Amino acid sequence: MAVRIVLAGEGxxxxxxxxxxxxxxxxxxxxxxxxxxxxxxxxRGGVSIAFVQIDDKRIDxxxxxxxxIVVALSNRAVDRTRQYVDERxxxxxxxxxxxxxxxxxxxxxxxxxxxxxxxxxxxxxxxxSKQRKTVRLPESAGTIIPLSANDIAKKELHPRVFNVMILGxxxxxxxxxSVEQVKAALEARLGGKFAKNxxxxxxxxxxxxxxxGLVEHVGVN
Amino acid sequence: xxxxxxxxxxxxxxxxxxxCAWAALAADADIMFGYPITPQTDIMQYxxxxxxKYGKKFLQTEDEISAGFTTLGAVIAGKRAFxxxxxxxxxxxxxxxxxxxxxRIPVVLIIPMRGGPSTATVIYSxxxxxxxxxxxxxxxxxxxxxxxxxxxxxxxxIKAFNTAWKYRFPTFVLSDGYQGKMRESLTIYDPAERGxxxxxxxxxxxxxxxxxxxxxxxxxxxxxxxxEELYEVVMQIARDFEKxxxxxxxxxxxxxxxxxxxxxxxxxxxxxxxxxxxxxxxNEGIKAGHFRPITLRPMPEEQMRAAAARAxxxxxxxxxxxxxxxxxxxxxxxxxxxxxAILRPGVGITAEEIVAEIKERR
Numbered sequence: 119m120a121v122r123i124v125l126a127g128e129g130x131x132x133x134x135x136x137x138x139x140x141x142x143x144x145x146x147x148x149x150x151x152x153x154x155x156x157x158x159x160x161x162r163g164g165v166s167i168a169f170v171q172i173d174d175k176r177i178d179x180x181x182x183x184x185x186x187i188v189v190a191l192s193n194r195a196v197d198r199t200r201q202y203v204d205e206r207x208x209x210x211x212x213x214x215x216x217x218x219x220x221x222x223x224x225x226x227x228x229x230x231x232x233x234x235x236x237x238x239x240x241x242x243x244x245x246x247s248k249q250r251k252t253v254r255l256p257e258s259a260g261t262i263i264p265l266s267a268n269d270i271a272k273k274e275l276h277p278r279v280f281n282v283m284i285l286g287x288x289x290x291x292x293x294x295x296s297v298e299q300v301k302a303a304l305e306a307r308l309g310g311k312f313a314k315n316x317x318x319x320x321x322x323x324x325x326x327x328x329x330x331g332l333v334e335h336v337g338v339n
Numbered sequence: 340x341x342x343x344x345x346x347x348x349x350x351x352x353x354x355x356x357x358x359c360a361w362a363a364l365a366a367d368a369d370i371m372f373g374y375p376i377t378p379q380t381d382i383m384q385y386x387x388x389x390x391x392k393y394g395k396k397f398l399q400t401e402d403e404i405s406a407g408f409t410t411l412g413a414v415i416a417g418k419r420a421f422x423x424x425x426x427x428x429x430x431x432x433x434x435x436x437x438x439x440x441x442x443r444i445p446v447v448l449i450i451p452m453r454g455g456p457s458t459a460t461v462i463y464s465x466x467x468x469x470x471x472x473x474x475x476x477x478x479x480x481x482x483x484x485x486x487x488x489x490x491x492x493x494x495x496x497i498k499a500f501n502t503a504w505k506y507r508f509p510t511f512v513l514s515d516g517y518q519g520k521m522r523e524s525l526t527i528y529d530p531a532e533r534g535x536x537x538x539x540x541x542x543x544x545x546x547x548x549x550x551x552x553x554x555x556x557x558x559x560x561x562x563x564x565x566x567e568e569l570y571e572v573v574m575q576i577a578r579d580f581e582k583x584x585x586x587x588x589x590x591x592x593x594x595x596x597x598x599x600x601x602x603x604x605x606x607x608x609x610x611x612x613x614x615x616x617x618x619x620x621x622n623e624g625i626k627a628g629h630f631r632p633i634t635l636r637p638m639p640e641e642q643m644r645a646a647a648a649r650a651x652x653x654x655x656x657x658x659x660x661x662x663x664x665x666x667x668x669x670x671x672x673x674x675x676x677x678x679x680a681i682l683r684p685g686v687g688i689t690a691e692e693i694v695a696e697i698k699e700r701r
Contacts, residue, residue: 138522142352145352152523153523154522178611178614178615178689179608179611179612182691183692
């Protein structure tokens with residue numbers, strides 16, 4: 119049975135890059151892989167979604183109804199990927215980017231943003247552009263894993279390797295390809311940059327391993 | 340001797356649009372004309388990156404009408420020329436493609452279908468079947484290959500050049516936005532090493548010698564003065580097309596040898612979902628088979644009818660609102676066979692969705 123992965127985030131978060139690396143690693147390992155981006159008419163902005171399937175045999179349709187693992191890296195990405203989640207899905211989100219509503223908005227009839235205690239701690243004037251709206255996580259998911267990859271990347275590593283941390287988390291959660299193969303795929307893609315600046319290689323490897331360390335269990339449901 | 344772009348056999352992992360560019364190179368195409376439109380533009384981009392290394396050319400024209408006519412001009416001059424377009428671009432291509440039908444100009448056009456009508460989406464559909472097979476003010480004297488993956492894209496893009504130049508009908512490779520943008524594995528190869536000889540592209544005009552003295556005159560026409568004159572010409576094209584059809588048709592069938600509860604008819608990438616649905620349906624106790632026409636024009640009529648004869652009913656599945664269904668109805672005309680359809684215009688279809696629909700309508 120194919121392992122089906124959905125990665126979604128804002129443009130620029132690098133979800134397409136890590137989806138590509140994952141698919142390349144699987145292909146290099148002798149597996150069948152299909153990677154397809156979901157693209158709209160927008161030149162920038164909008165939610166970027168990547169679909170990856172990895173299997174031992176030829177993969178049928180490039181899209182699929184439900185995923186084994188869904189990774190959502192923004193509030194809008196959570197909304198866009200909800201349809202791919204069922205009780206077998208491991209749902210991964212970045213809680214430093216996505217604010218989960220703590221009270222179900224439909225139940226009490228007030229806006230989720232008001233129900234979120236963080237919004238009530240707000241002392242400064244609310245700036246619409248900065249206001250962090252909350253979203254309802256897909257409750258049907260078999261497992262929900264919050265990561266703070268963005269914060270950790272900023273504090274411990276570098277914001278630019280945020281996506282490689284996410285890749286590490288996906289790798290650990292699915293066990294779908296080996297770490298060595300992913301490193302080889304990173305090398306194939308970034309080898310030129312690594313050669314110029316060997317520290318970049320180290321930074322990416324550390325990000326990969328740090329990401330793997332964020333997820334406890336190996337294997338999807 | 341020019342260096343060959345593809346030597347031996349090589350396993351690769353790339354997007355479908357890149358596959359098309361490699362296939363055109365392997366087929367020794369000389370030049371591509373084109374105008375950008377998503378999701379076709381990558382074919383042009385890959386071609387422009389690769390082609391100069393092998394002495395090939397590219398021209399971006401001012402629009403698709405021009406891209407079509409310049410392609411035909413190059414073919415008339417003896418070049419193995421091709422283009423690629425989709426959606427509204429395919430609409431504009433219909434005038435040159437009609438001329439190609441009338442003047443028997445071989446040409447290859449690759450179409451990664453996007454959503455319609457009009458601008459619609461840049462993503463995916465199977466909504467260009469009618470236009471590709473029967474567009475323009477003509478009779479659909481065209482060959483249309485519908486591909487279901489990257490190996491198909493490579494194989495049939497190469498084959499399209501030979502079909503076009505051998506039979507002298509415009510030949511289309513139908514892909515779709517999914518296939519164009521997705522990456523999967525395939526084997527690329529040098530056609531010569533597999534015994535595939537490319538039909539020579541030769542000039543149709545400006546031949547050496549004095550016309551009428553050293554050689555017969557050649558007059559390429561798409562304009563006629565009388566009804567009778569036109570009738571003779573069109574009927575000759577029709578006879579040629581019908582004669583070539585049995586040699587051109589291609590298909591695949593899956594589990595269609597014995598009696599079936601249901602025969603799934605699907606083409607292109609949707610065929611992959613149909614193939615994936617068969618084992619799932621078997622688990623549900625439903626005996627299902629799948630027939631996939633690879634050529635939508637000409638249609639493998641005899642073969643589709645034979646498969647349908649062994650099924651209690653047929654279900655047509657497509658990412659359009661009945662374009663393939665119409666072709667199926669025409670093909671199965673006169674058979675006492677219930678025809679059901681799962682129609683999802685502009686939307687991808689999965690194996691699970693086919694299974695759910697078939698179970699529900701049982």
